[in-house]
Amino acid sequence: MRLVAHAARYVGAGVTVLAAWSLLSLAEQSQPEVRVEYRLTFPEPEHRWLYVEAVFAGLGNLPVQLQMSSASPGRYARHEFAKNIYAIEIFDGQNREMSFMRPRADRWLVTRHDGTIRVKYRVFGDRLDGTYLAVDSTHAHVNMPATLIWVTGLHDQPVKITFEQPPGVDWQVATQLFPTNDPLVFTAPNLQYLMDSPVEFSDFDARTFVVDNPVTPRAGPIFRVVVHHDGSAAAVDTFTAAVERIVRETVMIFGEFPSFEGDTYTFIADYLPYARGDAMEHRNSTILTAPAQLDSANQRTQLLGSVAHEFFHAWNAERIRPKSLTPFDFTDANVSGLLWFAEGFTNYYGVLVTARSGLIELDTIVERLSSVINTVLVSPGRRLNTVVEMSQLAPFTDAASAIDRTNWGNTFISYYTWGEAIALGLDLTLRIRTDNRVTLDHYMRAMWQRFGRPAGAGPGLVSTPYDLADARDVLGDIAGSVSFAQNFFSRFIEGHELVDYANVLAPAGIDLRLQSPGRAWLGEVSFASGLRVSSATAYGSPLHQAGVDREDILEFIDNQPVSTVTDLNAILETKRPGQRVDIRFSRRGRQVEGTLTLAARPHIELRTVESMGENLTSQQRAFRAAWLGSKQSR
DSSP states (O other): OBOOOEEEEEEETTEEEEEEEOSOBTTTTTOOOOEEEEEEEOSOGGGTEEEEEEEEEOOTTSOEEEEEOSOOTTOOSOOOGGGGEEEEEEEETTOOBOOOEEEETTEEEEOOOSSEEEEEEEEEOBOOSSSSOEEETTEEEEOGGGTOEEETTOTTOOEEEEEOOOTTOOOEEEESSEEOSSTTEEEESSHHHHHTOOEEEESOEEEEEEOOBTTBTTOOOEEEEEEEESSOHHHHHHHHHHHHHHHHHHHHHHSSOOOOGGGEEEEEEEEOTTOOSEEEEOSSEEEEEESOOTTOHHHHHHHHHHHHHHHHTTTBTTTBOBGGGSSOOTTSOOOOSOHIIIIIIHHHHHHHHHHHTTOSOHHHHHHHHHHHHHHHHHOGGGGTSOHHHHHHTHHHHSSOOOSSOOOHHHHOOOHHHHHHHHHHHHHHHHHHHHTTSSOHHHHHHHHIIIIISOOOSOTTOOSSOBOHHHHHHHHHHHHTOHHHHHHHIIIIISSOOOOOHHHHHGGGTEEEEESSTTOEEOOSOOEEGGGEEOSOOOTTSHHHHTTOOTTOEEEEETTEEOOSHHHHHHHHTTOOTTOEEEEEEEETTEEEEEEEEOEEOOOEEEEETGGGTOOOOHHHHHHHHHHHSOSTTO
């Protein structure tokens, strides 16, 4: 094991200490073998905290920096997990208490020790989602970056982690960590894998199934479905059967499963009234949380979209990984211009796989795609930033917190949504130009073969990450045209244009038309009571052009008094796009007058030809089946 090169200047109590870690082999210094161990205990889970004892041994005599993560795999913004650490104590190998400095909120510096450091602390956790720690009397839902302090420089060191049962319970552990002969003791090969390995510690329901790997029939990984919930066992059986259908359909896209460490993949779900709606991908597992009831058929169906999305990540993002996220930085925000592909394309396949699995109806798919297209079509942010630039804004928007108001309604479109719209457009464009011989499935499989499949970097690591040019080049290869790929990237990814969705959806028997043709429109706006504008008015919209913005109160339109949305809509029904009307509004007690030029409402709607009373042609039926139909029989 080698300590990574690092040098940092710390200031504390008026003293400046230069802590330097060099590329020095501990073995060459005749130091004992480095050892990293954690023990997690739960003396009072009802009070939402756990106790961590960490041992770092064989450290030689170099200063040691202890670190708490500020980022979590799958999240791109900073999350200051150190805020929940308290009652920290540090001892040496002889159990003598040691002094330490805290040069930063997330770091502790120990300059003198005997080669062993024992850290003991409490950590509070009361948010049940895919990012944080949650402890209560029914379970411990452990996200490692929110829980474990680690040592800078020991990134490649194997780790042992032990769980102790809370008083009077008999819980089990579900995790992608490597098991041992003791069901409460696990290992991780390195820090990246450890931090990417969430744990559910509870009396959960569990099911397993095996799916053959297409490239090696009769030999496939084990899939575990672990559910902590308050529903029936029958609901878990039904849910597991649906998860299996998703797994079987997804693998057909790539032609093979990844090499899951331990030959096992685990779905960990917490479906409880107090859970937050969330889902988070990991190397060989996923976390799924929601305030949902598995016994509700409707809610169960809604949950399956997240299952499909996160499982697709086992290929795309976990192994087909951007260079900008490799390796993941646990100490800072992670910036990437490729989240439209890593997250947005995965969003598209979450819907597509659920459809191919027969778990949602065509009407649901059409409604979803209509919402996606409308979001990107109407948002003014598309004219300001490309989807690459939207991806780079993730550290500010991905569950990031801010107390000041932002202007995201005008400047930001989720890379999930815009990326999904691009994936839809690219998939259908490829199908049309090749009569379904080349599709987005072929593109994803080619990306997998070139960047996801190559191994050799070690467990939890990626050996061949990609960049934007790589993604463009692979598209040119599978499309058989470099110019096609360059044109598509230039216009729709590095540019601001939208695919002609009416043209590409028509072969599937889906009609795109204006939702409200001829209807006058003020722009996308939200109102509080009394027609107080509660959100920033959209750039370029009629209200924005008339000088109206957040907190203004509309009072007169076309010389008619208005006090409710109903009043406003009644007036708009009598108007047409292009008409100019006088307006009066109040701004912080001052009356303001202006003129407003009404616009046409740009929103579209999608409808199947059948729903419009028309017949689906044989060509449309075949195209739709090739796009949305199951691939398992092919």
